[in-house]
Amino acid sequence: MQKLIAIEGIDGSGKTTLANLLKEHLESKMKLDVIVTREPFSEDIIKLIEKIGWNDPILLVLLFAADREIHVNWLSKIKDADLIILDRYYFSSIAYQGALGVDEQWIKMVNSYFPKPDMVILLDLPIEVAISRIKNDKFNFEEKIKSLAKVREKYLKLAKEYNFYIVDASKDKNEVLEQAIKIIQKNLF
Ligand SMILES: Nc1ncnc2c1ncn2[C@@H]1O[C@H](COP(=O)(O)OP(=O)(O)O)[C@@H](O)[C@H]1O
Numbered sequence: 001m002q003k004l005i006a007i008e009g010i011d012g013s014g015k016t017t018l019a020n021l022l023k024e025h026l027e028s029k030m031k032l033d034v035i036v037t038r039e040p041f042s043e044d045i046i047k048l049i050e051k052i053g054w055n056d057p058i059l060l061v062l063l064f065a066a067d068r069e070i071h072v073n074w075l076s077k078i079k080d081a082d083l084i085i086l087d088r089y090y091f092s093s094i095a096y097q098g099a100l101g102v103d104e105q106w107i108k109m110v111n112s113y114f115p116k117p118d119m120v121i122l123l124d125l126p127i128e129v130a131i132s133r134i135k136n137d138k139f140n141f142e143e144k145i146k147s148l149a150k151v152r153e154k155y156l157k158l159a160k161e162y163n164f165y166i167v168d169a170s171k172d173k174n175e176v177l178e179q180a181i182k183i184i185q186k187n188l189f
Pocket residue numbers: 009010011012013014015016017018133134169170171172173174176
């Protein structure tokens with residue numbers, strides 16, 4: 001049976017890095033066929049979000065949900081993988097758009113038809129550490145720090161509600177990978 005793991009966390013928490021390391025490890029050591037995919041997914045919707053979405057949180061929820069529908073349709077055609085690793089899923093909408101003040105129940109309802117993952121791994125770390133990993137010239141530090149702190153809080157609340165597995169993402173890449181492998185081996189395979 002194909003399994004679905006979602007990796008969630010604030011920007012710079014190491015989701016993409018972990019997803020790729022997990023694929024490498026699970027394919028070479030456990031002989032599993034693994035697909036890694038990410039949200040936002042559709043180039044067309046990403047363009048639309050860039051053009052009209054960022055200042056309108058309600059529209060963002062709807063655009064990310066539209067993107068997710070395209071993503072999930074694409075995923076449903078994959079038949080030959082043992083494991084699909086999602087680098088972000090609908091919990092990102094609950095955490096990020098929830099942090100912008102959109103009613104969480106409504107965000108959950110909009111996303112209620114999407115398949116539930118078998119496991120969610122939350123990469124948790126202090127905001128300052130995440131920011132130091134991703135800072136670049138265009139970064140609006142104060143704004144970003146404020147919003148990411150709220151997003152982190154939302155994620156930690158969701159972790160209790162949905163039984164996420166929390167990994168300490170401030171550790172180095174190999175330790176994060178080790179923690180994630182332990183969780184997956186113990187609870188999924
Ligand atoms: N555990 C880690 N320790 C230090 N740096 C890391 C770690 N994981 C990822 N990074 C680095 O931090 C940056 C953001 O990582 P990335 O995987 O793209 O995060 P995300 O997908 O969550 O935004 C990259 O430069 C990556 O190499």
